[in-house]
Amino acid sequence: MMSSLQHLNPTVKGIRESAHSGLQSLAAHVTQEIAQGVQKPFKEVIDISSGDPHKAGMKPISFVRQVLAVCLHPELLGNKTLPLDVRLRAQRLLEVCDGGSVGSYTDSSGIPHVRQSIAEFIMRRDVGVHSHAKDVFISAGSQRGLMVILKLLASGEGDTQTGVLTPRPCPHTLPTLLDDAGVALVPYQLMEDRGWAVDLSELHHALKCGRGGCNPRAIYISNPGTPTGHVQDWESIEEVIRFAAAERLLLLVDEVYQDSVYGQGKEFISFKRVLFEMGKEYSGTVQMVSLHSLSSACMGECGLRAGYMELVNMDPEVTHFVDTMLCTDISSPVTGQLALDLMVNPPRPGDPSNDTYTQATLSQNAQQAHEFLNDLPGMSSQQAKGGIYLYPRLHLPSEIIEKAKELEVEACVLYCQMLLKEEGVFLGAGCQNGETTGKHYLRLCILVPADTLEEVLARLASFHLRLMDMCPYPDRGVKGRDIGDTL
Amino acid sequence: MMSSLQHLNPTVKGIRESAHSGLQSLAAHVTQEIAQGVQKPFKEVIDISSGDPHKAGMKPISFVRQVLAVCLHPELLGNKTLPLDVRLRAQRLLEVCDGGSVGSYTDSSGIPHVRQSIAEFIMRRDVGVHSHAKDVFISAGSQRGLMVILKLLASGEGDTQTGVLTPRPCPHTLPTLLDDAGVALVPYQLMEDRGWAVDLSELHHALKCGRGGCNPRAIYISNPGTPTGHVQDWESIEEVIRFAAAERLLLLVDEVYQDSVYGQGKEFISFKRVLFEMGKEYSGTVQMVSLHSLSSACMGECGLRAGYMELVNMDPEVTHFVDTMLCTDISSPVTGQLALDLMVNPPRPGDPSNDTYTQATLSQNAQQAHEFLNDLPGMSSQQAKGGIYLYPRLHLPSEIIEKAKELEVEACVLYCQMLLKEEGVFLGAGCQNGETTGKHYLRLCILVPADTLEEVLARLASFHLRLMDMCPYPDRGVKGRDIGDTL
Structure with a gap:
């Protein structure tokens, strides 16, 4: 039986606990509080910790969805409101499914x-x-x-x-x-x-x-x-x-x-x-x-x-x-x-459904977020050339680092927890990306609508500046309010 | 590197070779021969070795496909040719997808x-x-x-x-x-x-x-x-x-x-x-x-x-x-x-899309196949009460069993190979179901259209009777033509 951990597969028991699932639970908890009417300074949690563009509001490519809809319900092959190339492609794909069914x-x-x-x-x-x-x-x-x-x-x-x-x-x-x-x-x-x-x-x-x-x-x-x-x-x-x-x-x-x-x-x-x-x-x-x-x-x-x-x-x-x-x-x-x-094998130029993907959003978001983050004190970001993430470094005040030690969490995780609670922004913590060098990083997905990114950056700046103000750089020797207040 | 099997995960190397994949390759080969114009006494291979009802020609439930089509392409929410309960259900399901997208x-x-x-x-x-x-x-x-x-x-x-x-x-x-x-x-x-x-x-x-x-x-x-x-x-x-x-x-x-x-x-x-x-x-x-x-x-x-x-x-x-x-x-x-x-949570009686499933096909097929198989010499079938398979026993002539030994395959696999080549019918071999007792079985999925089952049974009988004729029961001591001819 599996009545205790004792007899479980040792490899499975060796799977490390992901800090991400802890933050996910926290995000779910905050969302639930909002639903229950608890007053927060934000209306909803924005999660850009992972690459999940549709969740963040990016739109799917219509051609893809139309073809799949026809494949699922082949009666739509006769629906002339759907573009011809959609119906032809669906017909071709149904031919390569056994029994002509995606089932x-x-x-x-x-x-x-x-x-x-x-x-x-x-x-x-x-x-x-x-x-x-x-x-x-x-x-x-x-x-x-x-x-x-x-x-x-x-x-x-x-x-x-x-x-x-x-x-x-x-x-x-x-x-x-x-x-x-x-x-x-x-x-x-x-x-x-x-x-x-x-x-x-x-x-x-x-x-x-x-x-x-x-x-x-x-x-x-x-x-x-x-x-x-x-x-x-x-x-x-x-x-x-x-x-x-x-x-x-x-x-x-x-x-x-x-x-x-x-x-x-x-x-x-x-x-x-x-x-x-x-x-x-x-x-x-x-x-x-x-x-x-x-x-x-x-x-x-x-x-x-x-x-x-x-x-x-x-x-x-x-x-x-x-x-x-x-x-x-x-x-x-x-x-x-x-x-x-x-x-x-996307539609070609000239095909009815040539709603090709534009990299403009990604490129603009990357540039905007990069500049914005580098302007914040205690934050530095490398310029991304591809992919869908930024991975800025955090230069955290010693108070945060000590508090994290006390709470037995990574400092980047503590930062993400506080950001989630105070501003409803869910970013990834660098320790999830295998950071073990004592440096602190954040992970944010930039494949999101431009206005979502703006909202995230505004909330992040608000939190970050507050944190920096209350926990100034150690060498300045000024003490802010106890960060335990927000936990 | 993985340049040789030597360094592969020993558990993976221990995965037994399924006789099924061998038969699948043979079925694909026969199908390809037909496509290339090789003359066969049948027009196509019928595969009822596994439970794959749509492949065998069973129709999907329209309600399911319509709802999924709308979920993939939400513009169809406004399509009034689709039943109201379809659109309402799709709308409800889209609400439970993050970002309102199945993506x-x-x-x-x-x-x-x-x-x-x-x-x-x-x-x-x-x-x-x-x-x-x-x-x-x-x-x-x-x-x-x-x-x-x-x-x-x-x-x-x-x-x-x-x-x-x-x-x-x-x-x-x-x-x-x-x-x-x-x-x-x-x-x-x-x-x-x-x-x-x-x-x-x-x-x-x-x-x-x-x-x-x-x-x-x-x-x-x-x-x-x-x-x-x-x-x-x-x-x-x-x-x-x-x-x-x-x-x-x-x-x-x-x-x-x-x-x-x-x-x-x-x-x-x-x-x-x-x-x-x-x-x-x-x-x-x-x-x-x-x-x-x-x-x-x-x-x-x-x-x-x-x-x-x-x-x-x-x-x-x-x-x-x-x-x-x-x-x-x-x-x-x-x-x-x-x-x-x-x-x-299917549609309820009275809902527009109440195309409920009928077990009639399955029940009739089970009865028909059971009786048919039991009427064949050297074949006996238990009556199925549920599920989608029959699992009749084969009483094979000693020639087949000896030939199988010579070819180093299980006798039930040899039977299935011959049936596939001679009649284009692909059934499962009992040894794939863990048979290790020296008895021989076939596996056939009965969740198929009635006419498909009829065709399968006719071809199976034709092959089986031929085999029994050429390889009579050992106690009759008569020798038929060499079964190697068909291999």
Whole structure:
């Protein structure tokens, strides 16, 4: 039985407690208070702690939703108020569903037609580098795909336990995932003062440290960087590939925000494209998994749960087990799979439904938030070039840091708790992104309507200035009111 | 790296090879041959090896599809050609989605409103026995929920390895799942001659045998039985509960076909209902997980991927880890979650969309197939009372059995391969259902249109009679043509 924790799977018991779920509960509590009529200086909690654009008020792409509506209810094929390309595409997609229904199972690795569409998309993106549908695996979100790979890698214990080199900071969902897979997290530091660039000597340093306690077998890279907003250039990618090749590490490349590079003079370059320009010595040997997702900036269809991974240079015997493990999910959600087809194959200019995505909101928000945050005392933000987050640093007064110690929470979490209670703004705490260096950071998603961002920044400034006023910098030696008041 | 199998996770390497995937490849191959113009005595492969009703041509419930179409494309709220109750329900469901969009993430354990709907459904079903939304966990299919529980249970190795008492025959997806979780399968035999009933002495026998090699900590029960079609009565359920209580086993109850009991005088009785009539001694202590699914007979929405489990008497500390593990999926597909709400809360008599499900097809198909199969020489079928499968026994000629040995496949798999090649009918092989007793069985899904079933039975009879003719019963000592001809 499971009457006590004593007999639970030790790996499961080892999954770290996420500070995020504590903040989520607090946000739910504050929301409930408002509903119950408790007076607050704000009308609602605004949550921009995670990338959830529709929740924040971003609108879905009509073409996607129209096609899916027709696929669900095919009688709409005859509805002439819907654009012709919508109905034609829906008809085509229904043809690739068994029994012409989104209610049928699909192959565990995805609908063959969609896998083919994805492979063709990758080839176009990578200027002709070959991609094969058989190497593309669809899953219920990119996180599920990553989990399958991590589970395959997991083995050993103590200094033989599989380790994964992981950026610091990393996506806030990653540490829990590594724990769940039973894999050790080996951090490598990103360079804040260089806009969070990847640094080769840090990779070597991390690998060396990691090898003392585990067996590092893979390196995780997020490009564009979550939550840093860094976009790697060709040279940096080449450097990482050479490193992985020399050290025989599997490359786990999170490229889910490949559609959202907005920094001036920046473009998205895939690891695969660089790999295949490095010559056969690399392109024929370096093993790589590249992840993409329907929760990308352009689509933002997080709730439909679909993503894919492309495996490069993977042994067919290993690929076989990827398939076997996806089989235990039976199949991925069909509406999500069909939406993936629309993501990689959107309407073309001239088609009736050419409501293409504009990166303007993201780019403007990034610039505005960056400038605003840097103007606040005790806050500094690197300029993001891509992705959907900013990750500013907090220079906190010693009172806050001491109070946090007393309360046994991270100082960044205490900051987020206070901000939530006093201003109804829910931001992410840097410790969730794997921060362990004693520095303090915040995480905010900027893929939100411009007026929402303005509201968030105004509330944040109000709280932050109050906090700074009552807790001045230690070197000024002035004491403000007790911060315990707000807790 | 993952350059060889050598360094793969040993648990993953231990996942058994499913005979089903081999047959699936063969079916795909035959289908491809037809597309390429190869002459066959049939126009298409009919696959009734698994429960995939829409693939087989069953129609989805319009109400469900209409509501989901509106949720995806809310402009349809103004479309008056859609019934009023459809639009009202869609509006209500959109209100419970963050940001009013199915594109937003939900809580990892599901949308609170849907969990509440499910709890209310369970209370109505169990004639008032309390159910709480906090004990209901939604996942991307019931299989995902089950996997989370199995992963929690998994620990130890050798004779301390967690074991799960598992019916023989069991659902064909279960053995792989147990392997993937790293849990040992301890079979208990169901009683074929009593319509595949659960037998108490078999449970004791299995437990005793199991304890020699592992640590059995749970018992899996499928009711209505997959693939047996058995429906447990009150006494049988009580017996199993007493057994689980005495032996301190967690009850894992697969009740996904609770909506499809059609045997005369039979009704579905939930384990929970019985448990709560057995008095506090049981209802306050026996730990239970009950599974239900959107892939149920009535909905058949397999492709939308949603299911739920209700936890009974689970320690809150353990429940916490259920939540933690579901968190690694981030959230379940939203369209599926909304469809669950429609499943547990369908239109009422008098509502515009009262196209209620009729069990007539299932009941008629079960009766027809049962009689037909029993009339064939060398085939015997128990009468199904519920669920969506028949599981007839094959009495195979010795030539087939010897040929199978020579080819190193199970005889039932060889039978299915030949049937697929010669008649284009894809049935499941009993060995996939955990058969290890040397007997041979077939599995066929009967939730298909009546004319499809007729076609399947005609082709099956044609093949079977041919096989029986060329390979007469061993005691008749007549030798037919070499069966290798058809391979």
